[in-house]
Amino acid sequence: MNAAPADQIRLLDVQGLDVRLTQLAHRRETLPEHAEIRALEGEIAQQRALLVAARTEESDTAREQTKAEQDVDQVRRRAERDKQRLDSGMVTSPKDLESLQSEIASLARRQDDLETIVLEIMERQETAQARAKELASRLEELEASAAEAVSRRDAALAGIDAERETVAAERAEAARGVPADLLKLYEKLREQQGGVGAARLFQRRCEGCRLELNITELNEVRAAAPDAVVRCENCRRILVRTPDSGL
Template sequence: MNAAPADQLRLLDVQALDVRLTQLAHRRENLPEHAEIRSVETQLVHQRDLLVAAQTEESDTAREQTKAESDVDQVRQRAARDQQRLDSGQVSNPKDLESLQSEIASLARRQDDLETVVLEIMERHESAQARAKELAAGLEETQSRAAEVTARRDAALTEIDAEAATVRAERATAVEAVPADLLKLYEKLREQQGGIGAARLYQRRCEGCRLELNITELNEVRAAAPDTVVRCENCRRILVRTPESGL
């Protein structure tokens, strides 16, 4: 294949733009904010689960406390009624009087036991409340962090996409000046060779595979006409000659 030396040099410009696009795509894919967001999202799920558990315990202990306090009230009311009967003198039968006094004493013990239960439930309820409040504050803080990281990621993506759009526009202009057959070969080689289809011959070294040409290969390149499209014998990429090739 033949192509004017100027066209071959333009191919290096296209290659440089393609390398930049690859770098931008890699940067876009590997922004540190991506990993940070995944970590924060995992943390949010965990914190929400803990908060739901704490709020459930808070609700359950609130119902327990209400039930226990109701039980205390019932015992207290029963004891008050018995005490009222006792104080009124309505009960005169010694046996009934002894039974009533025994019931009042039993109710007092029962009330003490229930009040102890109420205190234990209140402690658990207050602990659950404090835990839920702490977790809610932690969740809010993590949500703020997630929003901040997301904003940083979006800003970085916007910047990268804007630069990539500029580079693509430059590339579109650059390829217009490259002959179609040369561009087709370049695109084929770029796909086969990891994104590098054309490389400069610099100081007798191919900048594509980084290997130095041996004397036989150098003589062949020297003998080639200026418009001959030379290929590297090692990596088969298009080898573009420049004044710095060392020929």
């Protein structure tokens, strides 16, 4: 294959722009904000689960407290009725009086026990409320951090995409000046060689594989016509000669 030396050098411009496009794509995929957002989303999910559990406990203890307070009221009312019977003088039988007094004493003990239970439930309720409040505050902080990270990511992506459009336009313009057959070979080699299809020969070294050409290879390149498209014997990439090739 033959191509004018200027067209071969223009191919290096295309290669440079392709490398830039690859770098931009890599940068787009590896923005630190991506990992930051994933980490924050994981924390948010965990925090939401903890908050649901805390609010469930808060709700459960509230119902438990209401039930315990109703039990206290029920015992208190019964004790009040018994005291009214005792104070009314309507119960005159010693046996009935003893039974009534015993029941009043039993109800007083029961009321004390229930009131102790209510206090214990209230303490758990306060703890659950405080825990839910703390978790809700932490969740708000995490969601704010995530929103800020998303904003930074989107701004970075917008900048990268804008630069990519500019570079892609430059690449298309540069590629228009390269003969179709040379460009086709370049594209094929670029796909096979990890994104690099053409490399400069600089100081007798292929900048594609970074290996220095041996004397036999150098002599073959020296002997090649200026418009001959030569290939690196080591990596098979298109080897573009320049004034700095060291030939």
